[in-house]
Amino acid sequence: MRHLLSTGDLSLTEAEAILDVAEEMQQVQTRPVKKLPTLRGRTIVNMFFEDSTRTRTSFEIAGKWLSADTINVSAKGSSTSKGESLRDTMLTLDAMGVDAFVIRHSSSGAVAQAAGWVRAHVVNAGDGQHEHPTQALLDAYAIRRHFRALGREGWQGKRIAIVGDLLHSRVVRSNVLLQRTLGAEIVLVAPPTLLPTGVESWGCEVTSDFDSVLEGVDVAMMLRVQRERMAGGFFPTAREYADGYGLSLERLNRLKPGAAICHPGPMNRGVEISSEAADAANSLVLDQVAAGVAVRMSVLYHLLGGSDEGETA
Amino acid sequence: MSQPPTGSPDIEPVRVIIDETELARTVARMAHQILEANRGAANLLLLGIPTRGVCLANRLAALIEQIEGAPVRVGQLDITMYRDDLRRHPTRLVGRTSIPGSIDDAVVVLVDDVLFSGRTIAAAFDALRDLGRPRAVRLAVLVDRGHRELPIAADNVGRSISTAADERVAVRLSEVDGYDRVTIARVKEGQP
Structure with a gap:
């Protein structure tokens, strides 16, 4: 794999390989020595032009646990605040011999554009309202483990409702594209004002009535x-939003037995998710966080762990 | 058990070095030797290296349990992330590491199918070091085919054979391949 810019670029084999290797990476988290020598001598630059704690930290930990040297560049401390263009900043770092860039940027498409400028590998850590591939991969990872533990593994026939602000979300697009490859069915639920334009062309069921899809x-x-x-x-008020689209206790009780609850965080308890749902036994919120490092280790391994030519053996 | 194929289109001629009966006998002898060297099964931890080393470790563990009447710990150690040649190949898939309990103070017996350059075993040492501190580490292999590139020797060898560098030793085990057999063949030009 050269870059990870969109989950839409992943083949079924690649997507599954990332999830499978992440399983092994997660074991490292439980060891006394949390370190593999795999990416020794490789340099990864995290360039975050937008605030992020969990994504940046988990990429940094992922790189360090694979023995890569990781460097953080934030917009404030970098030359971009002196007016240097993104392109010049990237070319400068690329010329220093960096092996991979992990980039978060507020403009949709900026990361894909940056990938065209440099020799190094590029990972999209979220670009504007466009994509956030590693979030979708860790969602899939946590969901897969949840259903495996219940003895109900397999994406075919699974229905995933993605509920909320679809208009400004980069998580939703990455999830839709990933599941197009993996095979689960996606139902998009949002107030009409928060539906992206062109959503009908995504090939998913779309509704503004959360209650009508809950049981399924x-x-x-x-x-x-x-x-x-x-x-x-x-939308008018947080209260009104919660009434229509929040996962309240009442809605929680109407979900199928064993249905999983996901949230990419940070949560607004009492708005899109009630405390009962966030802390429910089948809530994967913390599993998602725990999966973040393992999945990102797997992604870095797939980009940097082999020779630069050729695909996964 | 399925029938072993009679030939392979890309490599020939294929010579059988160990057949099914002999393989069972060889593994049984190895089990006895491991016990003899360790003076029993106390503290033993067998770690197979994926893929076929794991099958062998499980077979050895079952035999040791039969002989001693007590279960012996067995697990698997994947060394992919510790290889020194990762950069020379396309991204490799990673196998599973699962170790029952701690390796601290155990007598770890690494089990692999073929000992060749010794690089896999060197990587296994690195992997073990990250997992704890065994009292001793031993090495058991079904086939030692020579051509070491590192100063590594096995404590327990099923069969030593002399090979040419361009020959390929193939261990086939029923758990993975459907039949038990070890063959050797000259690799045709252009084959890995």
């Missing part, structure tokens, strides 16, 4: 409501 889904993936959006008039 295997996974309820709740997206964060960005409070700052309220000013934009997308």
Whole structure:
């Protein structure tokens, strides 16, 4: 694999290989010595032009546990604040011999564009409202483990509801594209004001009535409501949003037995997810966080762990 | 058990070095030798190296249990992430590591099918070091085919054979391949 820019670029074999290797990587988390020598001598630069704690930290830990040297560049401390263009910053670091860039940027498409400038590998850690491939992979990883533990493994026939602010979410697109490859069915649930334009062309069922799909889904993936959006008039009040689209206790009780609850975090308890749902036995919220490092280790391994030519053997 | 294939299109001629009956006898002898060297099964931890080393470790463990009447710990150690040649090949798939309990103070017996360059075993030492501190590490292999590139020797060898560097030793075990057999063949040009 050269870059990871979109989950839509992954073949079924590649996607499954990433999830399988992540299983092995997760074991490392439980060892006294949390370190593999695999990427010794490789340099990974995390370039985050947008705030992020969990994604940046987990990429940094993932690189370090594989023995790569990881360096963090944030927009504030970098030359971009002096007016240097993204392209020049990247070319400068590329010229220093960096092996991979992990990039988060507020503009959709910026990461894919950057990948065209450099010799190094590029991982998209979230670009604008476009994609966040490693989040979708870790969602899939946590969901797969959940259903495996229940003896109900397999994507065929599974229904995943993605609920909330689909318009501003980069997680949703990556999940839709990944599941197009893996095989689960996706139902998109959002108030009409928060549906992206062109959503009908995504090939998923779309509804604004959360209650109508509750009983039929295997996974309820709740997206964060960005409070700052309220000013934009997308919905009247947090209360009203919670009434229509929050995973309340009442809705939690109507889910199928064993249905999983996901949330990419950070959560607004009482808005898109109730405390009862967030802390429920079948809530995968913390599993998702734990999976973050393992999945990102697997992604870095797939990009940097082999020779630069050729595909997965 | 399925029938072994009679030939392979890419490699020939194939010579059988160990057949099914002999393989069972060889593994049984190895089990006895491991016990003899360790003076019993106390503290033993058999770790197979995927893929076929794991099958052999499980067979050895079953035999040791039969002989001693007590279970012996057996697990598997994948060394992919510790290889020194990762950069020379396309990305490799990673196998499973699963170790029952701790390796601290155990007598670890690494089990592999073929001992060749010794690089796999060197990587296994690195992997073990990250997992703990065994009291001793031993090596058991079904076939030692020579051509070492590192100063590594096995404590327990099923069969030593002299080979040419361009020959390929293939261990086939029923758990993976459907039949038991060890063959040797000259690799045709252009074959890995």
